[in-house]
Amino acid sequence: MIHPEYDVIVVGAGHAGNEAAAAAANLGAHTLLITMNMGVIGQMSCNPAMGGIAKGQIVREIDALGGYSGIVSDHSAIQFRMLNRSKGPAMWSPRTQNDRMRFAEKWRLMLEQTPKLDFWQDAVLELIIENDRCCGVKTQLGATIRSKSVVVTAGTFLNGLMHIGEKQFGGGRAGEKAIHGITEQLVEHGFSADRMKTGTPPRVDGRSINYQVLEEQKGDENPQRFSFTDTPVLSNQRSCHIAHTNLAVHDILREGFDRSPMFNGRIQGLGPRYCPSIEDKIERFHTKDSHQLFVEPEGWETVEVYVNGFSTSLPEDIQVKALRSVPGFESVRFFRPGYAVEYDFFHPTQLHHSLETKAIQGLFFAGQINGTTGYEEAAAQGIMAGINAARSTWNMEPVTLKRNEAYIGVLIDDLVTKGTKEPYRMFTSRAEYRILLRQDNADQRLTPLSHAMGLASDARLQALESKRARIKKMRTSLEKTSVTPDEAQALLEKKNSAPLRQKQKSIALLSRPNIGLTDLISSIDSINQKSQEHQLELADIECLEVEVKYEGYIEKEQAVADKLQRLDYISIPKGFNYHALESLSSEAREKLSEEQPANLSSASRISGVSASDLAVLLVHLGR
């Protein structure tokens, strides 16, 4: 046999698979990453960007846990923007535009440099399941590779079916074959699977676009980074552009409706409502005369351009004709048409919070196979599945994040307790504790926890500790030092803020709207001195400012979170017999038996479980 027995096998090398493999190997598990094509490890199948609203927070969380997505994104970024700067700190969301090829290359190199991680190019056709335990995989090349646990990150490949107009062909991604057999095998083992649909827009030749008539969208003047480590900061950036459709474009698109797989019933899977195809948009919102298109460069050197917002599965001739009616695209040349892909997913309510399947021990799912959409959502599940797959091989308790700890916690909890019918994407509004789950404090929220389990490095923890120390010192200085009316006059005048009548503590000035810590540092000598003395960094300034300015709101949410968190500590033993509890409503008995929640707080989020059912459980479980 050419393959040793592994601790963890990860099937699929996309965002979920890569993070899973890295996490498992970094925890010390002997890990094998199997992909059908070593040439496309870490492929961005959709738009060449990472982060954005809610997703940017997730990337920072992955980084704080010791994942690679943030580092890879920083190294391959061609533009950085902190979205939503004008809103409150909960909404600040980092986003990078990435060089698609460099992104994949950096992923591959980082994985190659990860000890204990092996690679194998092959297609997995079957899982080895013995006594309801997954102990390896069988491949197309005829290999039988055994392991203690398996993480399946199949993306859109399970029975993937691509649609362009009336044409349809098997495949998981343009130019790549689909996988058949795994869904069928798991369904035989009692899993319930369903279809989903997603789509991508055409990619075109940037040299054929007239940028003169498009609106330019530049990167931030002071670009930041995703990673809390010292990844490079961008010194120059590429711009994106915004174009607009019009009624003529919509009319042309409508001509193709009768040949659209979306409208003639050929596509069965449910697509995301929030990432609709252009034909969906004009059909559902027919009163809208124009839709925005984001013209995104695919990299530093390449001329390929991604037309974000024009996702479609209409026939190519319609795609070309319609796009050519968009101002700026009159003579556009296509590289690849847009297409829709349908694929199998497994209802995520069949998972534990650890992402291990309830039915088969040692089998973990992450990414689109669980009904999510988005690189960040996939990577987030990947890192958690990797962590727990590794831990399960040593019989260690799974690590799960709570809803008030991380968006990752919200994501997984939503999936496993509520399930999803359409591709699940993260929004900040899904988080009850949005003000706590900020991008600036992801390291404070997660690095200590990750370090304690052995994933985040010592260096990460030390960096966090010194950051905290610097912030604390600066805060104390602001609390102690006073500012005289004279010192503050120039700044306050400039900011239209009321002048000081007498000496005031510096921290009081920081509480004023419009007055930032950077302003104070740059215009008041004593504060500037302190900031230099404490060697305050840019990220520290942001953290401290948020901490002071939004203290009241943060405390309020923290209080609500603390209140709810108590339920998390009441765990429900595995295999708890709900049917023995006559006092539970019959619906609750069914649902609870099916979902097997890990604790009372998860139980409380299952629909059909009432307050009285919880009271009954509480009473039965005791403390």
Place this chain on the structure above:
Amino acid sequence: MNRGIVGAIDGKTICALSTAAGMGGIAVVRVSGPDALRIASAVFSKDLTEVASHRAVFGKFQRDGETLDECLATVFRAPGTFTGEDTVEFGLHGSPFIQSESVRWLIDAGCRHAGPGEFTSRAFLNGKLDLTQAEAVGDLIAAEHEGAHRLAMTQLRGDFAKEIQALRAQLIEFAGLLELELDFAEEDVEFADRKRFDDLLSALLHRIGGLALSFKHGNAIRDGIPVAIVGAPNRGKSTLLNALLGDERAIVSATAGTTRDTVEDTCIAGGYKFRFIDTAGLRDATDEIESEGIRRALQKARSAAIVLYVFDASCDTVQDVELALTSLEALPDTEVVVVWNKVDVAEAPTQGSKKQFHLSAAQGIGIDQLNAWFIEWAKGRQDTDALMVTNLRHYEALRLAEEALNAARTGLANDVPGDLIASDVRQALHHLGNITGEVDPEDILDHIFSNFCIGK
């Protein structure tokens, strides 16, 4: 999300009626939690914080100089209590009015109303019950909750539920707009109009304030059952009133009515509060203005639940009674009672169509019978008592929603960013949701998806 049970362990001090709701000799209102002694002292005439465990203290249930009842407060100190927490039990008179009002005062003083089975849950959490007991209690909780739920559903006045639903719908719509501009800021979406939002908040606050107030003052049990005493001059109306209010009964307040020609006194009898309306203006009326006085008195009487029409056994006839009752034009659900006064002087004629009493207000003859009848009547008319408990929960939820909406409004006025305002709006939605059913972030997202075109 289902947050009902969270209460069981949020560490707040809770209170609730511990004896069965409704009429009874005595009502026990229990306060349990870390602040039990302090909060209980706030509504008691004596300081309970220094009282030893398992000691009862006699005093008044009062606040701001207003006394609700005289009662016994028993202090139980943790851990030797049913719940394992500091506990105070008030033994009050068993009237629905006192039951609901005392709990409301405690909520105002900082308690949270206990959830179903919450005392037991706390007891269990604090290791005060073993599993066998817990099994039994579990069934009980389920049964209790079902009952409570059914009651809440059937007794929720339709218009109230509808009103709350409408308020929530408006707020969800706005929360949707807020979330939209947060989560989809990168796209060309419409932004929430701050002015419209402020108008909506102010309208919501107005309605919620009104609803909260209606629970304070709205129902007859709270306000006292209105009893009008009418009759021609010199029939002994005031004497009857004084006899009814007699000094053995506690006079809660003696406030002049809103219309100055009547005097209103309230008293509690048999656990019910009665508000007597004496049409005193008639007493000194001259002939010319008497008709106007009578007209007003009658008008007042028509709004009462009970009308005591007083006749003089020594001079009035059955014809007088018939004539008077006809001109009264009482509403169909007004209980009209014929009172023949001065039966010590003359024998009263018999008049058959109405409930009648023969008494002498001056001599105190027949007053007890009349009083007993009042209590019987009130019992018969009493809504199921659980309604009030439900109401108290609603009252609490409305108050919390009000607080959150006020915070949102302040934030709006101070140009606070949308994510922070949204945090208060979500709290408000959560509390309103507690009345009509739960709200989930999914509600808001659904609203967004069905109404706005988003997505790159």
